[in-house]
Amino acid sequence: MSWLNMNNVELQAIRKILMLEVTEAADVIGNGVSSSTWQSWESGCLAIPDEIQAEIYSLCQMRETLLGETFKELYDKNDGSFNAVGTLRYYSTLNAFLIDYPESNHLCWRLHQSVCSSLFAEGGDVELSTDTPLDKSKYIYKWFSFSTPEQLEHKRIEALINSK
Numbered sequence: 001m002s003w004l005n006m007n008n009v010e011l012q013a014i015r016k017i018l019m020l021e022v023t024e025a026a027d028v029i030g031n032g033v034s035s036s037t038w039q040s041w042e043s044g045c046l047a048i049p050d051e052i053q054a055e056i057y058s059l060c061q062m063r064e065t066l067l068g069e070t071f072k073e074l075y076d077k078n079d080g081s082f083n084a085v086g087t088l089r090y091y092s093t094l095n096a097f098l099i100d101y102p103e104s105n106h107l108c109w110r111l112h113q114s115v116c117s118s119l120f121a122e123g124g125d126v127e128l129s130t131d132t133p134l135d136k137s138k139y140i141y142k143w144f145s146f147s148t149p150e151q152l153e154h155k156r157i158e159a160l161i162n163s164k
Helices: 008-017 022-029 035-043 050-074 094-100 106-121 139-144 149-163
Strands: 086-089 126-129
Touching: 008 035, 008 050, 022 035, 022 050, 022 106, 050 106, 050 139, 086 106, 094 106, 106 126, 106 139
Parallel strands: 086 126
Antiparallel strands: none
């Protein structure tokens, strides 16, 4: 697959991996295009705009980072094995997600669902629950709270630039 020439089937597959309905994708990725426009991209009737392909690629990179960093957290350097993920908090609704991640948004909620679902489906002794206590020490929590070391450094630099 070439990210610069994404086809309609690839667009639909990635939308589904990201847990987005057509209406959601049209609104949050398509910047408010109509659902019928998004469906035209997915059916191949209209070419997918470059900016949509770039946004989809960016979301896939974020998802991959979240999965990769979660696996890094679980890796036991002493014996080369992976520790169990344990129970992850799964948010069935946007409102529930925003209670724990008030600075976040709809797209982050769907990305969180996608990552948790993938971790569950691919093993690693993962369970999903809507009422498990939130583990604020985990990378996935820090990322959606915008408090990973990289995000904090970005905020610091942005604040410096804005103060001048």
